[in-house]
Amino acid sequence: MAESTISLTINGTKYTNAVEPRMLLIHYLREVIGLTGPHIGCETSLCGACTVEVNGKAIKSCSMFAIQCDGASILTIEGLAVDGKLHRMQEAFWNEHGAQCGFCTPGMIMAAKHLLDRNPNPTETEIRHGIEGNLCRCTGYQHIVKAVQAAAAARG
Amino acid sequence: MATTITKPDTLIGKRIRRKEDPRLITGTATYVDDMKLPGMHHAVVVRSPHGAARIKSINIAPAVAMKGVALVLLGKDVADVAAVPCGASLPGLRVPVHTILATDRVYFVGHPVAVVVATDRYIAQDAAEAVEVEYDVLQAVADPEKALAAGAPAVHPQWPDNTAFTFHQEGGDTEKAFQEADLIVKQRIVSQRLVPSPMETRGVVANWHVAERSCTLHTSTQVPHLVRTLVAQMLGLEENRMRVVAPEVGGGFGCKLNVYAEEALMCYVSMKIGKPVKWIESRRENFLTTIHGRGHVDYYEIAAKKDGTITGIKVKLIQDLGAYHQLLTPAIPTLSVLMLPGLYRTKSICADIVGVFTNCVPTDAYRGAGRPEATHGIERMVDMLAAELKMDPAEIRLKNFVHNDEFPFPTATGLIYDSGDYAAPLNKAMEMVDYTKLRQQQVEARKEGRLMGIGMSAYGEICAFGPSPATPAGGWESATVKVEPSGSVTVMTGVSPHGQGEETTFAQIAADQLGIGLDDVIVLHGDTSIVQYGIGTFGSRATAVGGTALYFALQEIIEKVKKFGCVMLDSEEVTFSGGQCTCNKTGNSVSFKQVAGATYRAMKLPPNTEPGLIATYFWEPPNFTFPFGAHIVVTEIDRETGAIAITRYLAVDDCGNILNPLIVDGQVHGGVAQGLGQALWEQAVYDDNAQLITGEFMDYAMPRAPMMPWIESAHTITPSPVNPLGVKGVGEAGTIGASPAVVNSVVDALSQLGVRHIDMPMTPEKIWKLINASELGKTA
Numbered sequence: 001m002a003e004s005t006i007s008l009t010i011n012g013t014k015y016t017n018a019v020e021p022r023m024l025l026i027h028y029l030r031e032v033i034g035l036t037g038p039h040i041g042c043e044t045s046l047c048g049a050c051t052v053e054v055n056g057k058a059i060k061s062c063s064m065f066a067i068q069c070d071g072a073s074i075l076t077i078e079g080l081a082v083d084g085k086l087h088r089m090q091e092a093f094w095n096e097h098g099a100q101c102g103f104c105t106p107g108m109i110m111a112a113k114h115l116l117d118r119n120p121n122p123t124e125t126e127i128r129h130g131i132e133g134n135l136c137r138c139t140g141y142q143h144i145v146k147a148v149q150a151a152a153a154a155r156g
Numbered sequence: 157m158a159t160t161i162t163k164p165d166t167l168i169g170k171r172i173r174r175k176e177d178p179r180l181i182t183g184t185a186t187y188v189d190d191m192k193l194p195g196m197h198h199a200v201v202v203r204s205p206h207g208a209a210r211i212k213s214i215n216i217a218p219a220v221a222m223k224g225v226a227l228v229l230l231g232k233d234v235a236d237v238a239a240v241p242c243g244a245s246l247p248g249l250r251v252p253v254h255t256i257l258a259t260d261r262v263y264f265v266g267h268p269v270a271v272v273v274a275t276d277r278y279i280a281q282d283a284a285e286a287v288e289v290e291y292d293v294l295q296a297v298a299d300p301e302k303a304l305a306a307g308a309p310a311v312h313p314q315w316p317d318n319t320a321f322t323f324h325q326e327g328g329d330t331e332k333a334f335q336e337a338d339l340i341v342k343q344r345i346v347s348q349r350l351v352p353s354p355m356e357t358r359g360v361v362a363n364w365h366v367a368e369r370s371c372t373l374h375t376s377t378q379v380p381h382l383v384r385t386l387v388a389q390m391l392g393l394e395e396n397r398m399r400v401v402a403p404e405v406g407g408g409f410g411c412k413l414n415v416y417a418e419e420a421l422m423c424y425v426s427m428k429i430g431k432p433v434k435w436i437e438s439r440r441e442n443f444l445t446t447i448h449g450r451g452h453v454d455y456y457e458i459a460a461k462k463d464g465t466i467t468g469i470k471v472k473l474i475q476d477l478g479a480y481h482q483l484l485t486p487a488i489p490t491l492s493v494l495m496l497p498g499l500y501r502t503k504s505i506c507a508d509i510v511g512v513f514t515n516c517v518p519t520d521a522y523r524g525a526g527r528p529e530a531t532h533g534i535e536r537m538v539d540m541l542a543a544e545l546k547m548d549p550a551e552i553r554l555k556n557f558v559h560n561d562e563f564p565f566p567t568a569t570g571l572i573y574d575s576g577d578y579a580a581p582l583n584k585a586m587e588m589v590d591y592t593k594l595r596q597q598q599v600e601a602r603k604e605g606r607l608m609g610i611g612m613s614a615y616g617e618i619c620a621f622g623p624s625p626a627t628p629a630g631g632w633e634s635a636t637v638k639v640e641p642s643g644s645v646t647v648m649t650g651v652s653p654h655g656q657g658e659e660t661t662f663a664q665i666a667a668d669q670l671g672i673g674l675d676d677v678i679v680l681h682g683d684t685s686i687v688q689y690g691i692g693t694f695g696s697r698a699t700a701v702g703g704t705a706l707y708f709a710l711q712e713i714i715e716k717v718k719k720f721g722c723v724m725l726d727s728e729e730v731t732f733s734g735g736q737c738t739c740n741k742t743g744n745s746v747s748f749k750q751v752a753g754a755t756y757r758a759m760k761l762p763p764n765t766e767p768g769l770i771a772t773y774f775w776e777p778p779n780f781t782f783p784f785g786a787h788i789v790v791t792e793i794d795r796e797t798g799a800i801a802i803t804r805y806l807a808v809d810d811c812g813n814i815l816n817p818l819i820v821d822g823q824v825h826g827g828v829a830q831g832l833g834q835a836l837w838e839q840a841v842y843d844d845n846a847q848l849i850t851g852e853f854m855d856y857a858m859p860r861a862p863m864m865p866w867i868e869s870a871h872t873i874t875p876s877p878v879n880p881l882g883v884k885g886v887g888e889a890g891t892i893g894a895s896p897a898v899v900n901s902v903v904d905a906l907s908q909l910g911v912r913h914i915d916m917p918m919t920p921e922k923i924w925k926l927i928n929a930s931e932l933g934k935t936a
Contacts, residue, residue, distance in 0.1 A: 020278070027277075036190035037183020039406070041355045042439040046853035049355055077183030090181040094173050097818045100826060101655030102180030103355040103406030109181060128861040135853065137355050137407050138655050140829030140890075141861040143822055 011079025048134030100138030207296030207846025266444030327568030328504030333468030356406020405654030449522020491526030535896030611901025621695030643749030650690015671735025696885030798924030827890020
């Protein structure tokens with residue numbers, strides 16, 4: 001299939017690659033760039049394990065083509081910690097046991113971070129709705145909710 | 157030499173954040189799909205779209221012709237690979253030959269028919285779609301009761317009655333108990349098929365090393381050593397030439413306690429192409445082809461005296477097996493039978509299982525594996541009995557619990573319950589909700605026309621699988637403790653954690669015993685070339701059996717440390733405590749790290765002692781452990797819509813001693829979510845043609861965050877006498893306790909409408925219909 005060239009910024013680094021027009025963003029991130037933090041849980045935009053930020057918005061990267069991201073700025077879980085210092089959402093997931101098997105965790109953290117970006121002091125109900133696009137089979141969500149509450153509190 | 161050192165506080169029972177988390181929260185963990193090997197190819201499996209069909213023809217030419225396609229294999233091409241194994245044995249069990257690719261016939265939707273291998277996953281997918289398979293569609297059957305009816309389509313033509321086995325177990329004198337009963341309550345109870353749905357689907361990277369004639373299989377599994385033994389057998393490969401690695405595993409819940417066709421198939425593909433090959437199951441494939449759980453239709457009868465004493469339980473259990481036996485398929489309902497007495501004293505139990513073939517994906521172990529089905533049945537029956545007798549559901553349970561002075565308690569099903577205080581969690585949960593006041597509130601609510609329900613369950617479990625004679629493949633577990641010259645410690649455990657946190661809890665055990673820091677210990681698992689043979693993680697066994705193996709390995713290390721300590725301190729007798737070996741006479745001491753160095757430096761060896769500091773222990777458990785607990789659920793039902801709101805959820809669990817409360821609560825929460833999923837939302841639905849119509853997360857209602865109530869969890873602690881840690885296991889507790897408590901609560905809410913039982917999942921539609929069919933509905 002004919003390829004198109006895209007240029008974009010991922011976690012602060014510029015990339016230019018030729019991609020098939022049908023290549024999903026998640027496959028581009030994982031297979032071409034080698035960022036395997038975002039996971040593939042369903043490929044149908046239902047589970048949220050592939051959640052990344054594109055131009056500041058949390059999106060499911062299985063439901064977007066790589067060529068749609070030409071010129072975009074993307075943040076993945078790998079870019080969240082700065083200079084080795086964990087983002088407060090990562091720290092909160094660690095402290096509150098928000099991860100068990102860890103497979104949903106990168107997407108969950110990105111969705112939760114985006115929630116706090118929009119709403120710094122969410123109620124429990126708002127937190128649950130804020131992460132409802134992300135499935136977790138291990139935790140029953142309770143420790144994830146506590147982690148988001150802790151991260152919100154840490155923001156002060 | 158060091159002199160005074162204060163013994164650090166114990167690490168046991170501490171809320172310690174997990175050692176495995178840094179890689180998970182930074183996205184740097186390596187799951188199977190994250191692996192990339194030089195020359196790696198990609199495989200896609202062509203699957204049957206029909207529940208039952210004869211394969212008339214397959215044309216692979218269009219696929220083979222595509223650029224980048226390396227190989228296409230059909231059933232006839234893999235005839236030298238042995239069948240997918242069934243590890244369970246029952247008298248008279250019919251075992252269909254489960255080839256890794258279908259040959260002349262397909263038996264369920266998703267049945268693998270061909271494998272297509274290409275240089276790129278997109279090409280492999282395109283090529284798989286180009287394979288032309290012509291089917292002669294046959295009549296299929298998906299419902300186990302329909303499959304048993306005369307004239308039903310035969311799933312396997314050689315067995316027209318669709319019966320894989322029957323199994324009878326009886327304890328006590330059930331006939332007498334039923335004859336002498338004051339009342340008998342009967343109910344048909346369905347425990348519907350569920351899809352385990354770990355967030356990571358299955359996946360395999362197989363790598364055949366031509367020159368070494370050996371194979372490395374990376375697979376998302378709970379049982380790497382068993383996979384190694386069995387896949388090597390399937391391939392006819394010596395076991396020592398097979399290496400299985402379970403890398404980071406994204407959840408299992410029982411569905412990865414198995415050996416799957418694709419694991420052997422991809423090894424075979426790699427042998428053929430001489431290159432590594434990756435196969436990652438799509439979510440759709442996961443729904444269609446990874447084992448399902450539950451799938452019971454149970455006919456219960458419970459006998460009792462007027463005062464509420466339960467005297468006997470009978471069940472006819474119909475188990476939907478699916479089209480084949482996977483590793484443990486036929487064994488799962490026998491666990492239901494073992495669990496039938498629940499927490500109660502009744503000594504008369506009679507169970508008859510019929511295992512039924514259907515044109516569906518096989519059922520097998522899913523969180524709880526047989527025990528949730530039984531507990532659901534028993535706890536529903538006890539509630540129905542209470543309703544008949546107009547007794548409070550708590551009162552009837554408290555009356556029938558095994559007494560504290562009766563342990564070890566032999567059950568009618570041949571188990572010996574280890575220890576318990578069965579009233580304690582129920583009483584604690586009742587205190588937490590203020591049960592008496594709650595019942596008064598319910599009276600008030602009913603006066604206002606509100607549908608408020610209070611439900612409970614008192615559950616027992618069979619955990620820590622288990623004594624080897626009671627398991628298909630050995631029930632022991634192994635641990636190696638390797639102390640390096642610097643004193644840093646590596647634990648190698650035969651269990652294979654995939655979210656349960658044993659890298660942390662096992663480090664706690666080791667650090668606590670050796671008096672060293674948590675960061676001085678690392679825990680390795682899941683790689684058969686690193687770790688001694690082990691059994692794996694399932695059946696709430698990892699800590700109770702694997703942790704105990706570790707405990708005993710640590711005792712061997714400590715004994716050797718003390719021997720070297722005697723030499724180093726020129727002492728007859730030393731004490732090892734807090735990481736220090738101390739001479740009982742002089743009070744002089746050497747540290748664990750100093751001793752570790754001395755064991756390798758080997759300047760002076762104690763008598764009959766080898767250099768080095770390493771110990772391996774295989775621990776055989778003398779019994780299962782039997783955790784227990786109680787859940788209380790308060791619900792309110794919307795009369796207009798049938799929607800169920802859970803307003804309180806209490807889970808009081810007794811899993812024996814607790815190593816890390818943070819992890820234990822996480823296990824309870826997750827377990828409850830899966831039990832609530834069954835009670836309220838989840839169901840694998842096959843239509844009459846055996847098409848799975850809940851084949852994606854769009855149609856299969858797995859709980860999302862807003863659907864879950866806040867779980868108030870608490871514990872009572874009754875240590876197990878079975879192991880020195882006093883632990884019982886907690887992985888399945890929440891799931892086992894949840895579904896009956898929720899259904900009991902909703903039935904309680906609707907009891908004023910004459911409702912006495914509701915089968916799961918209790919969808920709003922189902923509830924709305926019940927309300928509408930009642931007088932209340934007509935007047936509303």
